[in-house]
Amino acid sequence: xxxxxxxxxxLYVRYGHFLQGIFAGxxxxxxxxxxxxxAPCLGQSYRTDQQVxxxxxxxxxxxxxxxxxxxxxxxLLGIGTGVLSAWRRGRPSxxxxxxxxxxxxxxxxxxxxxxxxxxxxxxxxxxxxxxYVHFTDDPEQWAWNLLLPWLSLALVEAANFxxxxxxxxxxxxxxxxxxxxxxxxxxxxxxxxxxxxRGATASVIALNAVTFGSAVxxxxxxxxxxxxxxxxxxxxxxxxxVDLPVVVGMVLVTGFFxxxxxxxxxxxxxxxxxxxxxx
Amino acid sequence: MSEALAVVGTAGTDTSVPAVSGARQFWRRLRAxxxxxxxxxxxxxxxxxxxxxxxxxxxxxxDPTTYHPTLIDSARGGVPLGSLGGVxxxxxxxxxxxxxxxxxxxxxxxxxVSLGVSLAATLIQVLLGxxxxxxxxxxxxxxxxxxxxxxxxxxxxxxxxxxxxxxAIVPSGFPRPVLVALIISLVAGWSTVAKMVRAQxxxxxxxxxxxxxxxxxxxxxxxxxxxxxxxxxxxxxTYAALLVPSDISAEAALSFxxxxxxxxxxxxxxxxxxxxxxxxxxxxxxxxxALALFVTVFAMTVLGDGVRVALDPRAASRLxxxxxxxxxxxxxxxxxxxxxxxxxxx
Numbered sequence: 001x002x003x004x005x006x007x008x009x010x011l012y013v014r015y016g017h018f019l020q021g022i023f024a025g026x027x028x029x030x031x032x033x034x035x036x037x038x039a040p041c042l043g044q045s046y047r048t049d050q051q052v053x054x055x056x057x058x059x060x061x062x063x064x065x066x067x068x069x070x071x072x073x074x075x076l077l078g079i080g081t082g083v084l085s086a087w088r089r090g091r092p093s094x095x096x097x098x099x100x101x102x103x104x105x106x107x108x109x110x111x112x113x114x115x116x117x118x119x120x121x122x123x124x125x126x127x128x129x130x131x132y133v134h135f136t137d138d139p140e141q142w143a144w145n146l147l148l149p150w151l152s153l154a155l156v157e158a159a160n161f162x163x164x165x166x167x168x169x170x171x172x173x174x175x176x177x178x179x180x181x182x183x184x185x186x187x188x189x190x191x192x193x194x195x196x197x198r199g200a201t202a203s204v205i206a207l208n209a210v211t212f213g214s215a216v217x218x219x220x221x222x223x224x225x226x227x228x229x230x231x232x233x234x235x236x237x238x239x240x241x242v243d244l245p246v247v248v249g250m251v252l253v254t255g256f257f258x259x260x261x262x263x264x265x266x267x268x269x270x271x272x273x274x275x276x277x278x279x
Numbered sequence: 280m281s282e283a284l285a286v287v288g289t290a291g292t293d294t295s296v297p298a299v300s301g302a303r304q305f306w307r308r309l310r311a312x313x314x315x316x317x318x319x320x321x322x323x324x325x326x327x328x329x330x331x332x333x334x335x336x337x338x339x340x341x342d343p344t345t346y347h348p349t350l351i352d353s354a355r356g357g358v359p360l361g362s363l364g365g366v367x368x369x370x371x372x373x374x375x376x377x378x379x380x381x382x383x384x385x386x387x388x389x390x391x392v393s394l395g396v397s398l399a400a401t402l403i404q405v406l407l408g409x410x411x412x413x414x415x416x417x418x419x420x421x422x423x424x425x426x427x428x429x430x431x432x433x434x435x436x437x438x439x440x441x442x443x444x445x446x447a448i449v450p451s452g453f454p455r456p457v458l459v460a461l462i463i464s465l466v467a468g469w470s471t472v473a474k475m476v477r478a479q480x481x482x483x484x485x486x487x488x489x490x491x492x493x494x495x496x497x498x499x500x501x502x503x504x505x506x507x508x509x510x511x512x513x514x515x516x517t518y519a520a521l522l523v524p525s526d527i528s529a530e531a532a533l534s535f536x537x538x539x540x541x542x543x544x545x546x547x548x549x550x551x552x553x554x555x556x557x558x559x560x561x562x563x564x565x566x567x568x569a570l571a572l573f574v575t576v577f578a579m580t581v582l583g584d585g586v587r588v589a590l591d592p593r594a595a596s597r598l599x600x601x602x603x604x605x606x607x608x609x610x611x612x613x614x615x616x617x618x619x620x621x622x623x624x625x
């Protein structure tokens with residue numbers, strides 16, 4: 001058994017095999033037969049003998065559906081709230097918005113999720129308790145069932161975006177060129193929408209990259225709470241049963257998404273800000 | 280005398296207020312923010328509850344780990360007997376479903392775990408971050424390069440993923456709360472402190488008083504501890520105050536997932552794990568830990584924000600405290616032709 005899993009080999013040999021698996025694929029002997037594991041091979045689960053790549057490919061669509069949907073909400077809600085509170089600065093409505101966003105920052109996602117689930121599904125019975133339906137099976141049911149997970153993940157993240165948007169807009173509004181615009185008689189609405197918001201784009205893009213990247217594998221809490229069979233839930237399971245190849249695979253995939261998100265962000269910087277030139 | 284001086288004296292500098300020490304000024308500026316003051320009171324109360332947990336539970340006459348099978352209805356799957364989830368004179372906040380353990384005792388002891396783990400984690404994060412940051416800032420090119428790259432790696436790591444991965448490989452014999460604190464602090468937080476401290480160290484390094492200390496032959500250690508650390512205190516304290524709430528959330532999250540603090544040690548996050556099943560029969564089983572968590576993190580965040588404002592000279596100047604602004608403005612208004620400028624909010 002130990003030999004089959006190559007546990008006898010020294011560390012560097014096993015690492016070599018691991019790398020070989022990722023780039024060239026590798027063969028596993030299961031005692032009686034030899035099983036081939038094609039190119040991006042991340043090894044085999046200790047518990048189920050499934051290939052880690054297959055496990056991840058099965059879970060990835062769920063996580064991506066959750067995070068992409070939630071991203072739309074957190075961007076709209078977060079930037080909207082941020083713009084509003086930068087615009088209404090110093091007034092009671094801004095104080096209220098600030099208090100609400102602070103509450104959002106302070107609430108753990110599983111508390112918001114639990115409360116949402118119990119109020120919406122349990123007490124009001126507006127929606128059935130979420131059960132994941134694949135997009136390809138029934139897009140409408142897919143969306144309805146993901147609505148609450150999207151909301152609870154997005155509400156927490158939106159608070160961060162609102163704070164960031166507000167802070168960087170206020171910073172831009174204090175700059176000289178904004179004063180010049182105002183002096184030329186540009187309306188406050190145009191100053192906010194066209195100029196101050198542009199100043200906030202770069203930091204919003206950066207935050208979004210970090211949030212998106214880590215959420216693909218890191219929406220563990222939302223997935224566990226709503227029973228979504230995504231990467232995060234699988235990771236928690238793998239940690240509990242000490243299934244190391246699966247853990248390593250999940251971490252690697254999450255890392256991949258973090259890097260991917262940051263690369264996309266770097267390209268977007270150049271689109272958003274003409275001062276940045278793509279080299 | 281100083282009053283007269285202020286009127287005649289040059290505008291801008293105000294001599295009517297005697298210089299106050301850093302700690303007193305900090306306290307004044309914190310006190311000027313009502314929200315931060317309320318938050319500080321809440322945090323103090325929470326710390327008191329956590330410290331006095333054995334006393335409080337002795338007062339109630341319960342402890343957090345004893346099962347009370349007579350107080351739950353085993354025929355209905357372990358729902359607490361009595362109204363409101365078993366609230367009674369013996370059990371102030373009712374009992375836990377299935378086990379019948381006392382809710383009040385578990386909640387109070389949960390505060391110990393929550394605050395203990397998060398404060399320990401914050402302490403490690405700050406110590407490690409400052410040590411790494413100062414070393415990178417003062418060390419030679421190679422030390423700086425290595426530390427900076429390691430820090431960058433840790434900055435971009437998603438907390439939950441790395442914490443889960445690390446928890447998978449640590450032997451189970453390790454004391455769990457200590458392990459949770461260690462993992463939270465090693466995975467996140469310290470790297471941001473280190474980055475900030477490094478930048479600050481590089482900025483301070485070339486100031487005259489630091490150069491003077493180095494030129495007079497003092498060791499790097501002495502320069503770092505005597506000359507640099509005081510200058511680093513404000514940003515580090517600010518950041519630490521904001522780390523505490525995020526560490527509390529992290530502990531609760533890991534315990535909620537069942538990989539943090541292990542039963543029978545009570546933890547708020549852990550109590551929420553199965554709360555959704557019981558919310559109809561025992562609503563307080565869900566509401567109390569959720570509320571405790573929310574109030575704690577919220578108060579800590581508000582307090583952290585208050586600390587930031589109190590330590591940031593730019594933000595604190597808007598507080599109009601301890602600088603004699605009002606008196607200065609009145610003095611200015613008394614002088615014709617020099618009307619007080621309307622303060623502009625940035």
